Amino acid sequence: MPVPAPPAAPDDTADSPAARRREQRGWYIYDWANSAFYTTIISVFLSPYLISVAKTAACAKDFPSVAAATCSADFDKLAEAHPGLGYVDVLGADIRPAAFFGLMLTVSVLLQIVCLPIVGALADHTGRKKEMLATFAYLGALATAGLYFLEGDRYVLGGVLFILANLAYGSSVVVYDSFLPQISTAEERDRVSSRGWAIGYLGGGLLLALNLVLYLQHESLGLTEGMSVRISMTSAGLWWAIFTIVPLLRLRNRPVPVHESTALRSVGGSFKQLGRTLSELRRYPLTLLFLVAYLVYNDGVQTVIGNSSAFASEALKLSKDTQISAILMVQFVAFFGALLMGRLARRFGTKNTVLGSLVVWTVIVIIAYFLQEKAALQFYLLAFAISIVLGGTQALSRSLFSLVIPKGREAEYFSLLQISDKGSAFIGALTVTIAVQLTNSYRMAIISMVVFFIVGFVLLAMVNLPKAIRDAGNEVPARI
Incomplete structure (x- = not known):
């Protein structure tokens, strides 16, 4: 039987300013904690290392007479010379080692699309957001730390650990984002969201630099290259686990009107609530329009960032050192960029600031098309411009979205934002793939992103934000 929970407070943000600031400071630190996973694991280390492990496994299976070092170095030539060889087994399917990480990433994203709405509905239904944040954060951190054991031919272990870590990461972010409307007033939302995003860039960048x-310097430290990578990946898990302690001490659950007496019934209630959310979204057409606008332009943002390394190497012929140093610069400059855009939002309005950032993104991809080969300085300047608008575009969009969703359903709606984000990412990736396939040019692939920014700009400009906020039953800030 359902049991009554303590009566819900009429306004989650009706705390004293000091109490809200305490929770906000703790909330910021979770971005600092989990960003280590994205920067160290996804952006830099795991992909090439996991592919090399898969190649080692393929070498041992198909080319046992070739020395391991020689096989790894000449793997592509060996595989080309021996059709039908040079694959690894994944549930009975032959997969090229170079495609293994992409396959694992795709599987993890598909699982997120299935699981994140359930996570969001369950968080709102039970009100146990703090416990859920802890569960997903430490599950992800443990799986990430376990990458230390990724060596030799253990490509399957690496793939499973990454899928688990990425699924836990996405789930924790849904719960984390849903705290934003509860720990900040409408007037504070832009500042709090921007600071969280900025601190995340700083934390992720600091660990990546170390x-x-x-x-x-692994040779001078007496380490092999593989050992240095494994230590680096493990450090991301430890960083994530240690700093998650701070938000868990600062954040607090809010009471919900009713929750089910058992976990099983709570899950069942969550499914029903999710169904209602999808159905009731039609009652908020302006929220839906904003969501579509965000998905379009954010897909452009994610695709540009995700293909920046390939663009640098294939189109600009830049060295790996240049690419890595540019990634580091983006992390630290984006910290100040997110704060700067938060200030601009307070002066010119949040919507106008996001629209302005989309104009900048459009200019960036047009300029990228004309960059000269091996012109490192030009690439650094372009990366600097990206870092200024990168965090702010996403942080302010998160802030706006939090204003156009109904109170008490934050985690559900943020889960829709997350899964739609993941699902739409296929469109940008497909656009790049088609552009490269047809033109054999990463310059054409990057400039094709102009369409995403222009369409996103138009759709966002069409959203009547004050009406969208009132329709969702929320307070309209003095400046949006």
Whole structure:
């Protein structure tokens, strides 16, 4: 039987300013904690290392007479010379080692699309957001730390651990984002969201810098290259686990009107609530329009960032050192960029600031098309411009979205934002794939992103934000 929970407070943000600031400071630190996973694991280390492990496994299976070092170095030539060989087994399917990480990433994203709405509905239904944040954060951190054991031919272990870590990461972010409307008033929302995003860039960049020093100096430290990578990946899990303690001490659950007496019934209630959310979204057409606008332009943002390394190497012929140093610069400059855009939002309005950032993104991809080969300085300047608008575009969009969703359903709606984000990412990736396939040019692939920014701009400009906020039953800030 359902049991009554303590009566819900009429306004989650009706705390004293000091109490809200305490929770906000703790909330910021979770971005600092989990950003280590994205920067160290996804952006830099795991993909090439996991592919090399898969190649080692394929070498041992198909080319046992070739020395391991020689096989790894000449793997592509060996595979080309022996059709039908040079694959690894994944549930009975032959997969090229170079495609293994992409396959694992795709599987993890598909699982997120299935699981994140359930996570969001369950968080709102039970009100146990703090416990859920802890569960997903430490599950992800443990799986990430377990990458230390990724060596030899253990490509399956690496794939499973990454899928688990990425699924836990996405789930924790849904719960984390849903705290934003509860720990800040409408007037505070832009500042709090921007600071969280900025601190995340700073935390992720700091650990990545330390790990790159370890990687580049591994010989002088008496470490093999593989060991330095494994230590770096493990450090991301430890960083994530240690700093998650702070938000868990600062954040608090809010009471919900009713929750089910058992976990099983709570899950069942969550499914029903999710169904209602999808159905009731039609009652908020302006919220839906904003969501579509965000998905379009954010897909452009994610695709540009995700293909920046390939663009640098294939189109600009830049070295790996240049690419890595540019990644580091983006992390630290984006910290100040997110704060700057938060200030601009307070002066010119949040919507106008996001629209302005989309104009900048459009200019960036047009300029990228004309960059000269091996012109490192030009690439650094372009990366600097990206870092200024990168965090702010996403942080302010998160802030706006929090205003156009109904109170008490934050986690559900943020889960829709997350899964739609993941699902739409296929469109940008497909656009790049088609552009490269047809033109054999990463310059054309990057400039094709102009369409995403222009369409996103138009759709966002069409959203009547004050009406969208009132329709969702929320307070309209003085400046949006």
